[in-house]
Structure formats: C-alpha cells, structure tokens
Amino acid sequence: MNIWIAIGVTALGCYAVKLAGLLVPAGALERPVVKRLAALLPVALLAALTAEQTFADGQTLVLDARAAGLVAAAVALVLRAPFLLVVAAAVLVTAGVRAVGAG
Amino acid sequence: MRDALGVGVAVGLSGFAFGVTSAGSGLTWVQTSALSLLVFTGASQFALVGALAAGGGPFTAAAGAFFLGVRNAFYGLRLSQVLALPRAVRPFAAQWVIDETAAVALAQPTRRGARIGFVVTGLSLYLLWNLTTLLGALGAGAIGDTDAWGLDAAGPAVFLALLAPMLRSGTERAVAGLAVLLGLGLLPVLPAGVPVLMAALAAPVVLWADGRRRGEGTER
Numbered sequence: 001m002n003i004w005i006a007i008g009v010t011a012l013g014c015y016a017v018k019l020a021g022l023l024v025p026a027g028a029l030e031r032p033v034v035k036r037l038a039a040l041l042p043v044a045l046l047a048a049l050t051a052e053q054t055f056a057d058g059q060t061l062v063l064d065a066r067a068a069g070l071v072a073a074a075v076a077l078v079l080r081a082p083f084l085l086v087v088a089a090a091v092l093v094t095a096g097v098r099a100v101g102a103g
Numbered sequence: 104m105r106d107a108l109g110v111g112v113a114v115g116l117s118g119f120a121f122g123v124t125s126a127g128s129g130l131t132w133v134q135t136s137a138l139s140l141l142v143f144t145g146a147s148q149f150a151l152v153g154a155l156a157a158g159g160g161p162f163t164a165a166a167g168a169f170f171l172g173v174r175n176a177f178y179g180l181r182l183s184q185v186l187a188l189p190r191a192v193r194p195f196a197a198q199w200v201i202d203e204t205a206a207v208a209l210a211q212p213t214r215r216g217a218r219i220g221f222v223v224t225g226l227s228l229y230l231l232w233n234l235t236t237l238l239g240a241l242g243a244g245a246i247g248d249t250d251a252w253g254l255d256a257a258g259p260a261v262f263l264a265l266l267a268p269m270l271r272s273g274t275e276r277a278v279a280g281l282a283v284l285l286g287l288g289l290l291p292v293l294p295a296g297v298p299v300l301m302a303a304l305a306a307p308v309v310l311w312a313d314g315r316r317r318g319e320g321t322e323r
Contacts, residue, residue: 002155002160002161003129003130003134003155003161004134005161005162005165006151006155006161006162006164006165007134007137007138007141007142007151009161009162009165009169010138010142010147010148010151010164010165010168010169011137011138011141011142013165013168013169013172014142014143014144014147014168014169014172014175015141015142015197015198017169017172017173017175017176017179018144018172018175018176018179018197018198018200018201019179019193019194019197020176020179021175021176021177021178021179021180021182021183021197021200022179022180022182022183022188022193022196022197022200023183023193024176024179024180030180033310035177036310037306037307037310038173038174038176038177039174039177039269040274040275040278040306040309040310041170041173041174041303041306042146042171042173042174042265042266042269043266043269043270043275043278043279043282043306044278044279044281044282044302044303044304044305044306045150045167045170045171045282045299045302045303046146046171046262046263046265046266046269046279047266047278047279047280047282047283047286047302047305048282048283048285048286048298048299048302048303048305049149049150049153049167049258049259049262049286049299050259050262050263050266050283051282051283051286051287052153052157052286052287052290052298052299053153053255053258053259053262054256054259055287056157056287056290058157058158058295059290059291059295060291061287061290061291065253065256066255066256066259069253069256069259069260070256070259070260070263073256073259073260073263073264074263077263077264077267082113083113083117083264084112084113084116086260086263086264087116087117087120087257087260087261087264089260090253090256090257090259090260091120091252091253091254091256091257091260092253093253093256094253094255094256095251095252095253096253098250098251098253099251
C-alpha cells in the first residue's frame with residue numbers, strides 16, 4: 001500500500017510541475033535567482049543520490065563493488081563515452097568485481 | 104537523425120535498467136509500469152524506487168522524486184513560448200515535457216519544426232520507455248539475483264551521467280561536493296530518504312554564499 005501511495009504522490013507532483021511550466025505566464029519564473037536555484041537543485045540532488053546509492057547499505061556506509069562500478073562510469077564520462085556505455089561500464093565492472101569475490 | 108536514434112537507444116536501455124532496478128527494489132511489474140506510464144521522468148523514477156528500497160517512507164521518497172522533477176517546469180516555460188500550444192492541448196502535452204523532448208524541440212529553428220520535434224520525440228520515447236520498462240520488470244525475474252549482475256550500479260551511473268554535463272563551473276562543483284557531504288554525513292542519523300532532501304539545501308546555501316562573495320567584490 002505504501003508503494004502505491006508513493007507512486008500516486010510522485011505521479012501527481014511530477015505531472016503538476018510539468019503542467020505548471022506550460023501554464024504559468026512567461027516572466028513569472030524568469031527572475032535570475034529562481035532560474036539559478038532551479039538549475040542548481042538537480043545538481044545537489046543528483047550528487048547526493050549518486051553518493052548514497054553507491055556507498056549506502058541501509059543506514060550504514062560501505063565500500064563495495066558498486067564503488068568500482070562508479071569509478072568505471074566516471075572514467076567513461078571523462079573519455080566522453082555515450083550515456084549507454086557509461087551505464088554499461090558501471091554494471092559490468094560491478095558484476096566483475098563481485099564475480100571474483102572482492103565485493 | 105543520428106542523434107534521435109542515439110537518444111532512442113539510450114532511453115530504451117535506461118528504461119530496461121529502470122524496470123530491472125525497480126523489480127529489484129521490491130516493486131511488482133504493475134507498480135513499475137504504473138510509474139513509467141504516470142510519472143514518465145526517468146531520474147525521478149530511479150530516485151523513488153531507490154528511496155523505497157532503502158526503507159524510506161512514501162512521502163519522503165516521493166519528495167525526493169518531486170524535487171528532481173521540478174526542472175521540467177522550466178523546460179515547460181521555454182517550450183510554451185516556442186510551441187505556442189492552445190490552452191486546451193497543454194494538459195495533454197504536459198506529460199511529455201522532459202529533458203529529451205525539450206532538447207530536441209528547443210534546437211529546431213522554426214515553430215513548425217519545434218512542434219514536429221516535440222510530438223515525434225515525445226510519442227516515440229513514451230512508447231519506448233514504457234515498453235522497455237515492462238520488459239525489464241518482467242525480465243528481472245528471469246535474471247534472478249540482480250545484484251550478482253551488477254545492476255544495482257545502474258542507478259548511480261545514470262545519476263552520474265546526468266550530473267557530469269551540469270558541472271560546468273565552480274558553483275556547480277561546490278553544490279555537488281556539499282550535497283555529497285550532507286547526503287553521506289546525515290545518512291547514519293536521519294531516516295531513509297531524508298538525507299537526500301537535506302542535501303538539496305546545498306543549492307540555496309552555495310547560491311547565497313556566492314551572492315555574498317560577489318556583493319563584497321563589487322563593494323571594493
């Protein structure tokens with residue numbers, strides 16, 4: 001039941017912000033501070049999510065095979081690999097490290 | 104055209120990865136598909152199932168997903184000027200206001216081109232994203248232990264790939280660094296899902312510090 005509540009709330013919220021953008025008169029959100037904040041908000045969230053989903057196991061911090069996978073993804077990004085290859089690198093390296101029993 | 108194909112392949116594969124991740128997080132295939140049909144904005148969906156898997160409450164999990172979706176409002180603002188949609192059409196067009204459709208539509212030189220680009224990208228990605236989500240969710244059962252295949256690393260890699268092009272200046276890097284510290288530092292002491300929301304505060308904090316520094320600079 002909790003999962004359905006989460007799905008419902010997320011669906012409504014995400015649809016509402018999409019629609020708001022189309023309906024709000026131009027200029028209302030065009031203030032520089034609002035635009036800067038809107039651009040920085042995803043940066044903060046994505047950075048925190050990347051870190052937590054790599055190093056968190058429940059409420060404890062761990063260093064496991066996922067960290068190796070993330071390093072592989074970072075290397076792929078530095079080499080300007082396409083999106084797909086970045087994700088594939090993370091998945092393959094994580095699986096590889098687990099297969100040899102290191103993670 | 105090659106770009107469109109590249110976007111399509113990337114979206115299709117992340118749809119599959121989302122389906123698998125969501126199934127691995129304990130959602131049924133019906134719940135997983137409902138997310139892709141109703142939410143249809145990838146980063147928010149990954150964030151939601153990740154937070155639920157970590158034991159987050161439904162509202163904290165949804166809040167993180169919601170804040171990630173806020174950027175779509177700003178795409179909508181730009182798009183409504185470029186597309187000039189009749190009011191009656193807007194509620195239907197809204198669901199397709201995402202990173203990829205905005206990128207394609209805003210890159211077109213004419214209104215006609217932008218409208219065609221928006222509809223073609225929106226429709227094809229909507230179909231592809233939902234189809235591959237379903238395949239991923241159903242396929243996860245056949246794959247068995249998704250962790251053994253390293254698929255739990257797909258979520259963070261997707262986030263990192265979305266984040267990397269945003270880190271253009273020192274301000275963005277400062278926000279990202281502070282957010283990581285807050286997110287990991289608060290993880291052991293706050294309920295699941297809440298640390299990510301606290302990490303979002305890195306954005307206004309750095310913006311405020313930046314404004315102060317710039318203010319002092321002009322005074323001198």
